[in-house]
Amino acid sequence: MIKGRTNWTIAHELGHIILNHFIEFDIDNLNDEEHDILDREAEIFARELLMPREWVKSNCEHPLTISILAKLKNLFDVSWQAITYRLDELNIYSKDYVLSLHEARKIEKET
């Protein structure tokens, strides 16, 4: 398992613990929808913990390039997907824009 993914899993599970999910809910007897809600809360916790808004903002250089994105990914030790979604969520760069950088890089490699 890659390290970024491990951190994410740990932060997510920590979210369930800190948010008292195991105390306030009978985890084994929730339906899928209820599970999804708790998982979304844990994901929000993980994003805030691993990629705090102000740190992302102050470390993101402009205009964003694939190498700046790689620097952010390494700095926060998260996956490409995680940093991409976080930039979108914080309204720094849209997901579409960041994905277009990935596409451009792929095309460069192929030609």
Ligand SMILES: [Zn+2]
């Ligand atoms: Zn979960």
